Each structure stands twice: as C-alpha cells, then as structure tokens.
Amino acid sequence: MSLKAIHLIFVNALTALSFGCAIWKFMDYRSADGTTGDLLFSLAAVAVGVLVIIYGRYFLKKLKKMSYL
C-alpha cells in the first residue's frame, strides 16, 4: 500500500472525526449547559469536514497517475 492509499484512509478518518466532533458539540449546545462556544465549535468542525472532503478530491485528482500499491 502506497503513501497515496494510506493518505486516503487518513483523509476519510479525519472527515469522520470532524463530523463526529460537529455532532458532539451540537449535542452539547442543545443541552442545558450549552454555550455559543459549543455552537461555534460545531460549525467550525463542519467547515473543517467540508474542507477535508474538498482537499481529498483535489489530492486524488492531482495524484491520479500514482499507484495505490
């Protein structure tokens, strides 16, 4: 497995983590002790998740010719 393949796995894991954090902080915001900071963190995590997806597509396009092996 090449660096390209493990990078793809990393990008997927990071995307999952970003959206996971977004959900976690949004739940915190909805709870009785929720703050605006929780909502901002949640929105920032969504933004990071979207950016990571965009980056993932970019890097796959850029390294199209490189092998996964």
Next chain:
Amino acid sequence: MEIPYAVHPRPDTGIYNAKVGIWLFLASEVMLFGALFSAYVLIRVGTPPGEWPHGWQNVTLGTANTLVLALSAITTLMAWAACKVRQFGKFKLFHGCTLLLALSFLCIKGFEYYDHLTHYEIHLTAASASGGSIADGHMVENDPGKDYVIIEGRYVNSEQQLIDLRSQKDVPETELKIPRSQIKDMQSYGPWHNDYLALYFTMTALHALHILGGSIVIGYLWGPGRKLWKTDPEHFTNRVEVSGLFWHFVDLVWIFLFPVLYLT
C-alpha cells in the same frame, strides 16, 4: 553483489524491500497500540458508574494538535509528490514544514503535561473556613522552606465533585494559602493520580515518542540524508515514502486517541 529490489519494485508483488519492511513494522505497532486501547476499554467498562473522569483535558489544545498533525500529513504527502516529479526545492519546503509542525505538536503536548503536573489535589485534615475538605488547583508556590503552599483553585467537599468537570467550566478560582499543618496528603495530576491519567500519560507519551522518532527521521532526510538525492533520486524518494507511511500511521493513532481521551 547488489541487493535485489532495494530501489525498484519486485515485478510480481509491485513493491520494494523497504515498503515490505515498514508494513511489517507498522503491523507490530498496531498490536502495541491495540493492546493499550484494549486496556483502556477494559479499565473503563470496569469502572463503577460515575467514577470515570470527564472534562479533564483541554479540548482546544487537543483540537489544535489534531489540526497540526492533519496539516503535517498533507505536507508529508506533498513532499513525496514533489520528489516523484523531481522538484527537490518543493520537497525541502514541504518536509521542513512537516518538521516544524511536528515540533509544534510536541510543544503543545509538553504544555499540556506541564499543566497536569502542576495541578494538585490537596486533602486537608479539617474542613476549610469555606467548608471544603479538598483544595484543587494549580500550584503557585511550594517552597519547602515555608510552612504553607499557595494554589490557584477552589475548595470542594468531596472527590466526586472533581470527577465530571464538563459542566464546571466557569467555576471561579482564587488564590488559596494552605498551611502545611492542615495538609493530610497532596498529589499532582500525574499518571499516579488515577487509572484515567495513567492511561492518558502512557498512551500520549508513547505517541509523542513516535512523533519524536518520526521527526528525527524526517530531519535526517531533510538534512544530511538528502545527499542521496544527487546520486539516486529514486532511492531517496522511496525513503521519503517509507517515512511518510510511518508518519501517517502516527497521525492515524492520534485520530483515535483524541476522541477517546479528550472528548469522551
């Protein structure tokens, strides 16, 4: 005699020797970290309800470290891609960035450790004037020559109040001067404090050692090791890829460590 497949891939497998080596090594690393994650799960599920600490980590610093490592994974990939298209200048730039990001990660981690090791839980012989029998906070002054210690913190009635800190973000902290004669025992938030911190320090310190080891390899390739580029650029590119595989593994471990230790 030349060692076969040291640089060029073996035709039937499509990979070169060093790649086989690093994947075997990473398989052993998976077992090492897997054992620690298993220990975490077993200890956590065995803890009675309400006794597992929550909110003990600085999520902002943990998030910053996650972003730092994510960026370093990108720069590692870019450095390898630059080698592949024979752009050595770009390689140096991206690998230099990886090195700086790795050092930033270690600095932030060091600050977090310092914060834990200067945070004390002090059990008192009798309840304080405010009613609490435990003082909890960061050490300000602990001079053995003086008959008191000063911490920046608060008094609480029981250890139970210190277990879940998620809803206690805005608790006011003041400077507390505690006479040594009133101290029954005093312990910092190091790995000896409880199971959670023992796991936290073991797992993150092992991970930080991997970051340090990876930084040394990256630093070598960026510095003295780059001589190989002049004589055998393909061999050098393979070395960059192998170091990148290790670096991505270390980053992936952090992707699991962060939610497990900081968010749950």
